[in-house]
Amino acid sequence: MREAGQGYRLFTRRRVLQGAGALALSGVGTGAYATGIEPFRQVVTSYAIKPNPAAPWPAGLRLRIAVLTDIHACEPWMSAARIAGIVAATNALQADLVVLVGDFVEGQRYVTRVxxxxxxxxILSTLTAPLGVYAVLGNHDWWTDAEAQxxxxxxxxxxxxxTQNGIRVLSNEAVPLATRAGPVWLAGLEDQIALTPGWRRYGHxxxxxxDLPKTLAAVPDGAPMILLAHEPDIFxxxxxxxxxxxSGHTHGGQVxxxxxxxVVxxxxxxRYVYGHVREASDLVISGGLGLSIAPIRLGVPxxxxxxELGAEAAA
Structure with a gap:
């Protein structure tokens, strides 16, 4: 079985830097910032969300959830050392629950090493949280895997x-989390665009x-539930x-x-680009950590x- 990512052509470091330089020259200062600075300017973005009245939620329960998504592990953009730094920063937040929302593998051609x-x-196995660390897969985790395809x-x-490193991967299933107010269910959806264009199922x-109905059916009626879904369109x-x-996937458009x-x-x-969206219930779309398609970020670090789920939303 080949390692994920071998379907991509590897570029030398010189070629990557030349490509980044060409992008930089197209906008000089802005381009240089978007390719050489913002992709590494990591921030912590916080949301305080009180669940909608139709969603069962234990009175007084407040959960801190740390969300990591779209790591896209490849050099020079997302090295093992950088991932270790992300893990350390996440552990320092002392979240009750850590969730990984897909796209662990590289998602672009401009890489020096997968x-x-x-x-x-x-490295991700060193994440810690009282309620555990859980994951779902993203489209690139499927697309780069020739055998799975x-x-x-x-x-x-x-x-x-x-799984081998102790992180539970949820695929159209749900698990109960033992909180002080009783079980809260964490459901994870398998990827919505997992199979590449050679497949022609259901006309897509x-x-x-x-399988959203199957995933929701795994949670008892009336039980509080959180859903992980790499692509936000299912919302x-x-x-x-x-x-x-x-959710993740969109990278906030990267620009x-x-x-x-x-481009989204x-x-x-x-409708589903970035940040907190409230419709029938609540959705948070992370801008992610890595890069996809092109080595650029601007306006969405x-x-x-x-x-903070269960908290009063900021006025």
Whole structure:
């Protein structure tokens, strides 16, 4: 079984820097900042969310959830050392629960070295939280895995590495978390665009392996629930009984100017882009940590997201 990422052509460090330099020259100062500074300017973004009245939530329960997504492990952008720093920063936040919302593997061509799962998964295993560390997979975790694509199903290299390092990967299933106020269920959806264009299931160009009804049915009626879904598009179908959905995938567009992102990988590009969205229930879309497609970030720095769930929202 080949390591995830071997389908990508590797670039020399010189070629990567030349490409970054060309982007920089296109906008001089702005381009240099977007390729050489902001992709590494990590921030912590916090949200305080009180679940909607239709979502069952224990009175007085407040959970701090740390969200990491879209790591895209590759050099020079996301080295093993940088991932270790992200883990240390996350542990320092003392969250009750840590969730990893997919796309662990590289997602672009401008890389000097793919960081293999044998390196990044053991680092992620050092994340700690009283209620545990859980994960779902993202589209790139599937797309770069030739064997999983050939089978049209798992296991994937990324998922196996996480599991072997003690991180539970949720695939259309849910688990109860033992809080002081009773069980809160954490549900994880399999990826919505997992299979590459060679597959033609159900008329979709990139069919998913997700099953929202099955995932929701795993949670007892009336029980409080949090949902992990790599792509946020599924939120249009999420019922009000779900207290919170956590997603990534969009990277906030990677370029976001005055609250507007010109390119968003979504069927709802103006609806599910970045940040906190409230419709029938609540959704938080993280801008992620790594880079996809192009080595650039502008107006949406890499972030660790912290959600205080059960807290009164800021006025």
């Amino acid at each position: 960081v293999p799962a044998t390196e990044w998964a053991p 050939r089978r049209g199903k798992g296991p994937t290299i990324a998922g196996t590495a996480l 160009r990139r069919p998913g392996l997700h 249009a179908q999420v019922p009000a009984r779900v207290a919170l959905t956590l 976001r100017l005055f609250g507007w992102s010109p 990988p979504s069927r709802y590009p103006g 890499p972030e660790i997201v912290v959600v």
